[in-house]
Amino acid sequence: QKEVEQNSGPLSVPEGAIASLNCTYSDRGSQSFFWYRQYSGKSPELIMSIYSNGDKEDGRFTAQLNKASQYVSLLIRDSQPSDSATYLCAVKGLTGGGNKLTFGTGTQLKVEL
Amino acid sequence: DTEVTQTPKHLVMGMTNKKSLKCEQHMGHRAMYWYKQKAKKPPELMFVYSYEKLSINESVPSRFSPECPNSSLLNLHLHALQPEDSALYLCASSPTGSTIDQPQHFGDGTRLSIL
Numbered sequence: 630q631k632e633v634e635q636n637s638g639p640l641s642v643p644e645g646a647i648a649s650l651n652c653t654y655s656d657r658g659s660q661s662f663f664w665y666r667q668y669s670g671k672s673p674e675l676i677m678s679i680y681s682n683g684d685k686e687d688g689r690f691t692a693q694l695n696k697a698s699q700y701v702s703l704l705i706r707d708s709q710p711s712d713s714a715t716y717l718c719a720v721k722g723l724t725g726g727g728n729k730l731t732f733g734t735g736t737q738l739k740v741e742l
Numbered sequence: 743d744t745e746v747t748q749t750p751k752h753l754v755m756g757m758t759n760k761k762s763l764k765c766e767q768h769m770g771h772r773a774m775y776w777y778k779q780k781a782k783k784p785p786e787l788m789f790v791y792s793y794e795k796l797s798i799n800e801s802v803p804s805r806f807s808p809e810c811p812n813s814s815l816l817n818l819h820l821h822a823l824q825p826e827d828s829a830l831y832l833c834a835s836s837p838t839g840s841t842i843d844q845p846q847h848f849g850d851g852t853r854l855s856i857l
Contacts, residue, residue, distance in 0.1 A: 663845050672832055672848040673785065717784055728773055728792060728836065730846055732784035 632656060633720050635733035643741055648705040650736050652718030655699070661721040662694055662701045667735070668714045677703060708740045745769055746849035748833050754855045757823060763852045765816040765833030774816040775846060776808060777832040785832055791816060792838070823856045830854075 665673035777785035790798035834846040
């Protein structure tokens with residue numbers, strides 16, 4: 630079982646719709662969760678972080694965390710073509726002294742006009 | 743543009759060459775990281791420096807040699823690389839390595855091609 634799992638996609642949504650990206654993780658000791666956006670040929674860019682159960686909203690982005698289910702998601706409201714990218718879920722636990730980030734394989738999002 | 747600066751942006755080298763990748767940050771971060779990323783794959787951790795000391799080496803071949811001369815600089819020395827080492831090399835930093843809720847911020851990367 631992979632440590633951090635994401636559906637590779639592509640996930641296609643029409644412009645203006647809500648995009649829902651999901652991530653599950655296997656280590657129950659995981660404490661910090663991050664979503665990175667990566668455009669083709671570019672480096673990952675941090676867009677959201679979440680540490681406690683529930684929802685966290687930042688503009689059009691909402692991160693949701695359920696530690697009991699070992700599940701974290703990212704919702705993108707009013708999706709725009711510029712949101713088309715690969716979204717990487719990353720999880721941090723106590724492994725490696727707390728500074729080791731484990732990435733999922735990423736979900737490719739395509740927002741269509 | 744990111745606050746983590748990597749040079750060069752592109753590097754082409756032969757298998758017998760020696761070259762270095764450079765990473766610099768002026769955010770006062772005390773943890774710095776090297777990752778390798780192949781196409782359509784997630785970043786893979788290579789090395790972690792915490793307070794200028796190597797804290798994690800993910801069993802990286804010795805042809806990759808990291809160096810942290812001071813708290814703002816991180817180098818990756820390359821020697822006798824193989825074609826499969828061609829990839830995007832990413833540097834990242836975080837305030838410290840030991841606090842669990844600190845995100846890592848990435849530089850733009852160096853795209854390395856081995857001939």
